[in-house]
Amino acid sequence: xxxxxxxxxxxxxxxxxxxxxxxxxxxxxxxxxxxxxxxxxxxxxxxxxxxxxxxxxxxxxxxxxxxxxxxxxxxxxxxxxxxxxxxxxxxxxxxxxxxxxxxxxxxxxxxxxxxxxxxxxxxxxxxxxxxxxxxxxxxxxxxxxxxxxxxxxxxxxxxxxxxxxxxxxxxxxxxxxxxxxxxxxxxxxxxxxxxxxxxxxxxxxxxxxxxxxxxxxxxxxxxxxxxxxxxxxxxxxx
Numbered sequence: 001x002x003x004x005x006x007x008x009x010x011x012x013x014x015x016x017x018x019x020x021x022x023x024x025x026x027x028x029x030x031x032x033x034x035x036x037x038x039x040x041x042x043x044x045x046x047x048x049x050x051x052x053x054x055x056x057x058x059x060x061x062x063x064x065x066x067x068x069x070x071x072x073x074x075x076x077x078x079x080x081x082x083x084x085x086x087x088x089x090x091x092x093x094x095x096x097x098x099x100x101x102x103x104x105x106x107x108x109x110x111x112x113x114x115x116x117x118x119x120x121x122x123x124x125x126x127x128x129x130x131x132x133x134x135x136x137x138x139x140x141x142x143x144x145x146x147x148x149x150x151x152x153x154x155x156x157x158x159x160x161x162x163x164x165x166x167x168x169x170x171x172x173x174x175x176x177x178x179x180x181x182x183x184x185x186x187x188x189x190x191x192x193x194x195x196x197x198x199x200x201x202x203x204x205x206x207x208x209x210x211x212x213x214x215x216x217x218x219x220x221x222x223x224x225x226x227x228x229x230x231x232x233x234x235x236x237x238x
Contacts, residue, residue, distance in 0.1 A: 002025060002026055002028075002029075002061060002149055002181075002182040003024070003025040003048075003059075003060070003061055003182045004023070004025075004058075004059075004060040004061075004063075005021055005022060005024075005048070005057065005058070005059050005060075006022055006057055006058045006060075007020055007021070007022065007056060007057040007058070008020070008021040008022075008044070008047065008054055008056070008057035008058070008059065009021075009054060009055040009056035009057055010040075010043055010044060010046075010047035010052060010054050011043060011206075012052070014055075016055055016206070017040045017043045017206050018043055018044045018047075018206040019206050019207055020057075020208075021044060021057070021203075021208065022208075023201070025150075025182045025184065027149070027180045027181070028176050028177060028179075028180045028181070029176060029183070029198040029199065030173060030176045030185060030196055030197045030198050030199075030214075031183070031184050031197060031198065031199050031200065031201065032185050032190075032194055032196075032197035032200040032214060033045075033184055033186045033187075033200075033203060034186075034187065034190055034200055034201065034202045034228075035202050035203035035204050035209075035228070036204065036228055038205075039203040039204050039205065039206065040203055040205070040206040041154070041186045041203055042154055042155075043206075044203070045152050045154045045184070045186060046081070047059075048074075048079060048150075048184070049071060049074055049075075049079055049080075049081040049152055050066065050067075050068075050071035050072070050074030050075070050079070051071050051081070052069065053068050053069030054068050054069065061077045061078055061079060061149055061150055062077075062078070062149060064077055066079070075146070077149070078147070078148055078149025078150055079148070079150045079152065080143045080148035080150070080151055080152065081152040081154065082139050082140055082142075082151070082152065082153045082154060083139075084154040084155040084158055084186075086135050086136065086138075086139040087139070088127040088128075088135060088139060088142070089127060090126060090127050090128030091126055091127075091128060092126065092127060093123070093124050093126055094119055094122055094124070094125060094127060094130070094138055095109070095123050095124060097127050097138060097142055098112065098142055098145050101142045101143075101145050101146055102145040102146070103145065103146045103147050104147070105147040106145040106146050106147035107144040107145050107147075112141045112144065115141070115144075115171065115174070116140075116141055118133070118137060119134060119137055119141065122134055132159050133160055133164040133167075133168070136164075136168060137168070140156070140168075140175075144175065148179075148181050149181060150182045150183075150184065151175065151182070151183045152183075152184050153172065153184070153186065155186050155187065155188065156168055156169065156172070156185065156186075156187060157169075157187060157188060157189050157192075158188075162189070166192065169187070169192050169193065169195070170196060173196040185197065190224070191218065193214075194214045194215075195214075195218070198213070198214055199212065199213055199214055200212065200217050202224070202228060204227065204228065204229075204230045205230065209227040209228075209230055210223065210224065
């Protein structure tokens with residue numbers, strides 16, 4: 001398993017926001033992390049990335065247990081976060097945003113242009129002048145030049161028109177298939193996320209209410225709705 005999480009408890013200060021999270025995600029797979037606002041999804045992603053210390057449990061990548069609350073070591077182990085605010089350097093060009101993040105073995109500029117052709121004519125444009133969709137492409141591209149083993153994407157569709165989301169989410173599937181990276185995707189467009197994912201987890205009030213194969217969960221909307229409402233449906237569906 002590329003990413004393994006055991007009994008993870010995380011939050012801010014002494015307040016636990018997510019509790020008892022277990023996750024096994026193989027290389028090349030996509031996990032959709034779903035749930036209503038305030039469920040603890042971003043807290044979980046920040047903890048996986050080492051930006052928040054855990055309050056219990058373990059996170060391992062490729063069998064290597066990560067140091068708790070150490071973002072630099074997590075990144076070196078191959079865990080790369082695309083935050084929900086994108087965190088781009090707005091005054092720097094697309095090319096410069098990629099150059100300062102690049103790691104040996106990561107995607108080349110040619111690879112990025114092929115994956116995101118819309119960035120080609122914007123290569124020398126400041127990131128702050130890009131459209132929302134272009135900024136999201138750049139945020140993902142900046143992660144890919146770091147050669148991630150585990151790619152954490154928090155709210156890819158935030159602030160984007162549905163037509164842009166429909167184009168971006170299949171790229172997530174392509175990334176997992178072609179690079180072998182494990183992708184953990186937080187997404188509010190539930191059906192679109194389930195179309196590209198292998199497995200899904202629904203998180204409500206910091207606890208898992210449903211987990212299983214993405215196709216099976218997508219085919220049972222009543223159970224998915226019950227999970228969002230906090231129903232007792234946490235058993236694996238497949």
